[in-house]
Amino acid sequence: xxxxxxxxxxxxxxxxxxxxxxxxxxxxxxxxxxxxxxxxxxxxxxxxxxxxxxxxxxxxxxxxxxxxxxxxxxxxxxxxxxxxxxxxxxxxxxxxxxxxxxxxxxxxxxxxxxxxxxxxxxxxxxxxxxxxxxxxxxxxxxxxxxxxxxxxxxxxxxxxxxxxxxxxxxxxxxxxxxxxxxxxxxxxxxxxxxxxxxxxxxxxxxxxxxxxxxxxxxxxxxxxxxxxxxxxxxxxxxxxxxxxxxxxxxxxxxxxxxxxxxxxxxxxxxxxxxxxxxxxxxxxxxxxxxxxxxxxxxxxxxxxxxxxxxxxxxxxxxxxxxxxxxxxxxxxxxxxxxxxxxxxxxxxxxxx
Amino acid sequence: xxxxxxxxxxxxxxxxxxxxxxxxxxxxxxxxxxxxxxxxxxxxxxxxxxxxxxxxxxxxxxxxxxxxxxxxxxxxxxxxxxxxxxxxxxxxxxxxxxxxxxxxxxxxxxxxxxxxxxxxxxxxxxxxxxxxxxxxxxxxxxxxxxxxxxxxxxxxxxxxxxxxxxxxxxxxxxxxxxxxxxxxxxxxxxxxxxxxxxxxxxxxxxxxxxxxxxxxxxxxxxxxxxxxxxxxxxxxxxxxxxxxxxxxxxxxxxxxxxxxx
Numbered sequence: 049x050x051x052x053x054x055x056x057x058x059x060x061x062x063x064x065x066x067x068x069x070x071x072x073x074x075x076x077x078x079x080x081x082x083x084x085x086x087x088x089x090x091x092x093x094x095x096x097x098x099x100x101x102x103x104x105x106x107x108x109x110x111x112x113x114x115x116x117x118x119x120x121x122x123x124x125x126x127x128x129x130x131x132x133x134x135x136x137x138x139x140x141x142x143x144x145x146x147x148x149x150x151x152x153x154x155x156x157x158x159x160x161x162x163x164x165x166x167x168x169x170x171x172x173x174x175x176x177x178x179x180x181x182x183x184x185x186x187x188x189x190x191x192x193x194x195x196x197x198x199x200x201x202x203x204x205x206x207x208x209x210x211x212x213x214x215x216x217x218x219x220x221x222x223x224x225x226x227x228x229x230x231x232x233x234x235x236x237x238x239x240x241x242x243x244x245x246x247x248x249x250x251x252x253x254x255x256x257x258x259x260x261x262x263x264x265x266x267x268x269x270x271x272x273x274x275x276x277x278x279x280x281x282x283x284x285x286x287x288x289x290x291x292x293x294x295x296x297x298x299x300x301x302x303x304x305x306x307x308x309x310x311x312x313x314x315x316x317x318x319x320x321x322x323x324x325x326x327x328x329x330x331x332x333x334x335x336x337x338x339x340x341x342x343x344x345x346x347x348x349x350x351x352x353x354x355x356x357x358x359x360x361x362x363x364x365x366x367x368x369x370x371x372x373x374x375x376x377x378x379x380x381x382x383x384x385x386x387x388x389x390x391x392x393x394x395x396x397x398x399x400x
Numbered sequence: 401x402x403x404x405x406x407x408x409x410x411x412x413x414x415x416x417x418x419x420x421x422x423x424x425x426x427x428x429x430x431x432x433x434x435x436x437x438x439x440x441x442x443x444x445x446x447x448x449x450x451x452x453x454x455x456x457x458x459x460x461x462x463x464x465x466x467x468x469x470x471x472x473x474x475x476x477x478x479x480x481x482x483x484x485x486x487x488x489x490x491x492x493x494x495x496x497x498x499x500x501x502x503x504x505x506x507x508x509x510x511x512x513x514x515x516x517x518x519x520x521x522x523x524x525x526x527x528x529x530x531x532x533x534x535x536x537x538x539x540x541x542x543x544x545x546x547x548x549x550x551x552x553x554x555x556x557x558x559x560x561x562x563x564x565x566x567x568x569x570x571x572x573x574x575x576x577x578x579x580x581x582x583x584x585x586x587x588x589x590x591x592x593x594x595x596x597x598x599x600x601x602x603x604x605x606x607x608x609x610x611x612x613x614x615x616x617x618x619x620x621x622x623x624x625x626x627x628x629x630x631x632x633x634x635x636x637x638x639x640x641x642x643x644x645x646x647x648x649x650x651x652x653x654x655x656x657x658x659x660x661x
Contacts, residue, residue, distance in 0.1 A: 139488060140656040164490040175481025180419040181412065192408030193489035237485070
């Protein structure tokens with residue numbers, strides 16, 4: 049006797065089955081506890097031009113972030129970094145796909161307010177604060193919005209002001225703060241609810257090296273304390289210094305994923321050549337780009353010399369040719385280095 | 401309702417108000433101008449009409465202040481980039497707006513009283529109220545109804561940064577149809593129906609009942625009818641604002657427009 053064919057679940061049923069316990073399924077497979085799991089997350093925007101196709105800001109990305117890790121989201125402007133952060137932090141509804149944050153489906157309306165108590169976001173730049181209120185008043189206002197008990201509020205606010213080194217400036221209006229101070233009070237605001245996950249969208253953008261270093265130390269300290277950090281940045285050294293894992297986005301899709309070493313290994317065999325010349329080698333660089341299809345960038349140094357950086361796919365074959373091409377520009381120094389994260393990033397993004 | 405968020409928003413609005421000199425215009429300069437215009441128009445008239453003119457000036461001042469404050473509330477957050485942080489918190493935007501609207505209503509009351517002081521002290525107008533306690537109560541209730549209208553207008557700013565167009569066109573029609581400038585009975589029939597649907601019109605009528613000796617009413621049959629209609633219509637507007645606000649929150653999450661200004 050032939051068995052009746054097993055009924056195939058409809059797409060809707062499968063989506064509902066998938067929707068639940070996404071986190072548990074990942075945990076079961078990997079044996080790890082995840083703070084964030086996303087599958088095929090997509091966000092499209094309608095075009096303002098009638099008849100034009102919809103634009104995908106994020107196109108089917110999947111990721112899994114372990115509790116307590118610093119997870120980087122890298123990519124050029126418009127790659128979908130901020131859109132991804134907004135979708136994972138309940139600020140933007142995805143067009144399709146699934147996302148679980150701290151075990152809660154982000155787009156189930158019942159979960160949103162529960163989840164918002166447990167996460168927070170810092171955006172880079174100067175906006176996001178009440179300028180006519182002092183730093184302390186800003187924190188007090190948000191402490192009330194997060195329902196922090198009155199008894200705890202003062203202690204917590206004092207601790208946060210101390211953490212971001214703004215105790216002395218606490219009662220000065222934010223409009224009188226420097227950019228670095230504003231960014232630090234932003235971070236303090238985002239920690240008011242002791243979030244389990246902190247989304248940092250380019251937190252060091254436009255800050256001087258000293259303050260940026262202070263913020264990176266703070267990020268490490270938070271991570272050491274068990275906070276899961278999602279970090280977007282344009283600074284490769286920052287990603288290299290901080291991130292345990294990362295994705296690289298280009299045009300809304302993932303073009304690289306893993307640890308810093310994993311990302312670097314995607315361009316194994318590729319090396320980076322640095323040539324310093326006395327004369328401007330732009331013509332030779334243009335030839336390298338057009339004829340050899342190499343990734344070449346030239347910049348003028350302060351001492352009136354020129355630094356050219358070339359990503360080589362095959363150093364043995366290409367070195368001699370490149371050296372020959374640059375000789376007329378009076379080579380001062382020439383060297384080959386192992387690929388950096390930036391090299392890998394540039395290669396992946398240009399290929400993506 | 402999250403009462404702590406309401407209280408915190410009230411306090412925050414008060415601090416903003418004290419720290420920001422632009423509030424001098426709607427709170428001090430404009431009531432002064434309204435009263436002055438009204439009194440110059442009616443300078444050759446004596447008796448209850450003068451008081452009616454001052455009352456009109458008071459309501460105009462209250463509405464201008466409420467409208468400005470309600471519009472400013474969310475557009476300021478959008479401009480500052482704090483709107484996204486507010487949305488991200490577990491508190492409903494509606495609760496924040498209630499706290500701010502209560503402050504705005506309080507300032508509107510101060511504004512209205514200022515109109516009376518200006519009329520009495522600067523223009524030496526004789527203001528004798530028929531029922532001072534009733535007057536104060538109906539004035540406060542009318543103000544609450546204006547504040548609920550302000551909540552509704554604020555929802556436009558939650559939906560979109562373009563809400564300012566909506567608030568701009570809301571200013572003068574309310575002056576006309578509320579009976580603050582001219583009695584409702586003097587309006588065309590069609591507009592009178594609009595007046596009946598608006599809580600502030602009943603509030604203005606109730607104020608006149610308590611201020612003017614022997615006032616017969618142009619809206620309801622008695623002061624109590626006016627107050628009942630005022631309460632019912634204000635509550636209806638508040639409920640409408642609540643649902644629209646919740647819808648607006650979902651809409652901006654779909655559009656990703658919380659950060660736009």
